[in-house]
Amino acid sequence: MIEDNFKFALIPTSEILTILPLLVELGSADISEATREARVLEMASQNYECVGLYDDEKLIGICGMWFMTRHYAGKSVEADHVIITAGYQGKGLGKKLMQWVYEYVQSKGCLWVELNTFVHNFPSHKFYYNEGFVSKGYHMVKEF
Template structure:
């Protein structure tokens, strides 16, 4: 990136609302009101939203959880990761993943996990370059 990316955790209703236009690139079905309500509700359960901002513009978002499971131990799970389509391949996603990795290590997580839609080929290439492996298949049954 030619300019400095500022990474901060988002926690107020107003800050969350400002993130909605970018999150729509990943989750187009959510209105601003739904997005704000959902994030605020999830924050009470441990969800955190990382914002990457450059030159006053939100360039990336990463929603994540810290949890513990029998299969993975203490881990950081990336639920949402989006870089503004106008600045992709400029290092925003890499800087965000780097921040998440350092954060996970600082709080003694053993692993970082994420799921990615099977149609997101460019995202898969990015994750593989970032050192992730395809460790399993994720199955879903709509009820």
């Protein structure tokens, strides 16, 4: 199961670009490296934090967290780009990562966690339903 060499830690802003390989694995390979890097640096300057899951010193998982106050939810967090890298999936690490997120955001006064998942990503739907998430609506976008 989960050994002692796995640890969770907030990724300092000065090290935020270490998440780039996991973002590519998650599916942003169609975005240029320069654009992806610029966007992540801009994210880090906003109400954004990212927790890393490490196997010793190797980053093997991430969960971005966008903090905000919503009129319908109060202080909340949007979990974003949650991933456990291939080879580490199916070991209970995703559940442990989310448990860390729940405890951390509650300590910051958050009353609710929300997230988006792509409609075709059925394994993530099952995972989040098992975590107690419920569908409240549709995420819609309009690109320019």
